[in-house]
Amino acid sequence: MKTLAELRAALGERPWLDEAGAQVRADPGAIGRLVPAAGRKCGGAPPDEAPGWGADVAARAVLLGALPAERVAAEAGEAYRYGDAAEKRAVLKALPLLPIGGDAVPLLHDAIRTNDTRLVAAALGPYATHLDPPAWRQAVLKCVFMGVPLSAVDGLGERADAELAGMLASFAEERRAAGRDVPADALAVLESLREG
Amino acid sequence: MRIFDPHIHMTSRTTDDYERMAAAGVRALVEPAFWLGQPRTNPGSFADYFDGLVGWEPFRASQFGIRHHATIALNPKEANDPRCRGVLDLLPRYLEKDGVVAVGEIGYDSMTPEEDEVFAAQLALAVEHDLPALVHTPHRDKARGTERSLAVVDESGVAPGRVVIDHLNEVTVKLVRDTGCWLGFSIYPDTKMSPPRMVEILREYGLERMLVNSAADWGRSDPLLTLATGEAMLAAGFSDDDVDRVLWRNPVEFYGQSGRLDLSDLDGAQPTFAGNSILRGGS
Numbered sequence A: 001m002k003t004l005a006e007l008r009a010a011l012g013e014r015p016w017l018d019e020a021g022a023q024v025r026a027d028p029g030a031i032g033r034l035v036p037a038a039g040r041k042c043g044g045a046p047p048d049e050a051p052g053w054g055a056d057v058a059a060r061a062v063l064l065g066a067l068p069a070e071r072v073a074a075e076a077g078e079a080y081r082y083g084d085a086a087e088k089r090a091v092l093k094a095l096p097l098l099p100i101g102g103d104a105v106p107l108l109h110d111a112i113r114t115n116d117t118r119l120v121a122a123a124l125g126p127y128a129t130h131l132d133p134p135a136w137r138q139a140v141l142k143c144v145f146m147g148v149p150l151s152a153v154d155g156l157g158e159r160a161d162a163e164l165a166g167m168l169a170s171f172a173e174e175r176r177a178a179g180r181d182v183p184a185d186a187l188a189v190l191e192s193l194r195e196g
Numbered sequence B: 001m002r003i004f005d006p007h008i009h010m011t012s013r014t015t016d017d018y019e020r021m022a023a024a025g026v027r028a029l030v031e032p033a034f035w036l037g038q039p040r041t042n043p044g045s046f047a048d049y050f051d052g053l054v055g056w057e058p059f060r061a062s063q064f065g066i067r068h069h070a071t072i073a074l075n076p077k078e079a080n081d082p083r084c085r086g087v088l089d090l091l092p093r094y095l096e097k098d099g100v101v102a103v104g105e106i107g108y109d110s111m112t113p114e115e116d117e118v119f120a121a122q123l124a125l126a127v128e129h130d131l132p133a134l135v136h137t138p139h140r141d142k143a144r145g146t147e148r149s150l151a152v153v154d155e156s157g158v159a160p161g162r163v164v165i166d167h168l169n170e171v172t173v174k175l176v177r178d179t180g181c182w183l184g185f186s187i188y189p190d191t192k193m194s195p196p197r198m199v200e201i202l203r204e205y206g207l208e209r210m211l212v213n214s215a216a217d218w219g220r221s222d223p224l225l226t227l228a229t230g231e232a233m234l235a236a237g238f239s240d241d242d243v244d245r246v247l248w249r250n251p252v253e254f255y256g257q258s259g260r261l262d263l264s265d266l267d268g269a270q271p272t273f274a275g276n277s278i279l280r281g282g283s
């Protein structure tokens, strides 16, 4: 996992982002308008040093990282609450890099309730270690159901257990009964759980 | 025929409609914030609605290869309810979103003092957020409402070329043609404006600054009436290029003034599920 400093370095020279970061440090409330603007000001392909992070996602994470520690949980929560889908995804991706402990778990629950595959996938990154096991298993099953590749699920190999295997097995049975395919990655997980 | 519907309320349509629209050539659209049938009673209802306009609806559209943008505002109808006035305080957050390409729909419903106030305040937001404005004209007392809207726009300091006056007809088109504002026409299956009448208006007033939309809101409406209008134009002797200008290049030019219109990767894309990384989840 990248650190915020590594993300900032990967973005290279970004005068707008530096200025915006300074504004956030001086006036944390300013982040409400800077996080959305970061998409236009810093958009683009993932920097070479941070694959998997769009430049806009990385820039938004850097802005959240500029918040004073005592404001992070509240402002990240607001940025998520009023964010469009891309902003919500950026907040979810930034969570494990922010000094907030488990305070942002309600954001994961919100994202997993949606039917937006990008948000469900983003909720299952490294921060999902804070999800309790039943919620985490349901979220993994929802990924399979929605066609989100299981490569999006951080730590799947370590965390998958017999309970999840049972859920995947019944899902596979229902799919087969309906004459439909079962995603190969789900079958692979099921297989490895049976062996283990 | 490639179609950009500059004003269509997809929230009131089914997912099947997206599929039919994609098949008909609709590749981009703008969904203005308006009402929800049932009047709302608090700003929280609006926040959830705006979230849909910049969240769920673009996602739903993307599954059919359609690019979805929105306009955000407190609509004139609900501007009259004091319980909804707090929506004005929510707007600055939403007007900064990448997918928001104008302030709208603003304007008049019943021409009350409350509507005056909210209309002017939102034109000021258009200036502050450097966005064009989409102005709804009332269905009742339309001519007077249109004149009064033009006067308010004139006073606001927003350049006329950054304003569209919408839901025009044979009478009100004359009031707007020479103001420099864009002219919007909502085509309906019933009496308000039909494809043949639209073709007559285009014949008489030309194609410049003309926008044709299907509105497709809570009344009887049809999201394919943009296509029907394009076909009626061709049947009446307009060229393919003329149709492309009205149904694609004009809306691109108008909303392009926001600097936020994103039509990248649309050219040549099939209006289907194909090649859509979002459906595969992304990471």
Ligand SMILES: [Zn+2]
Pocket (backbone or CB within 6 Å): B007, B009, B032, B034, B105, B215, B217
């Ligand atoms: Zn409308």
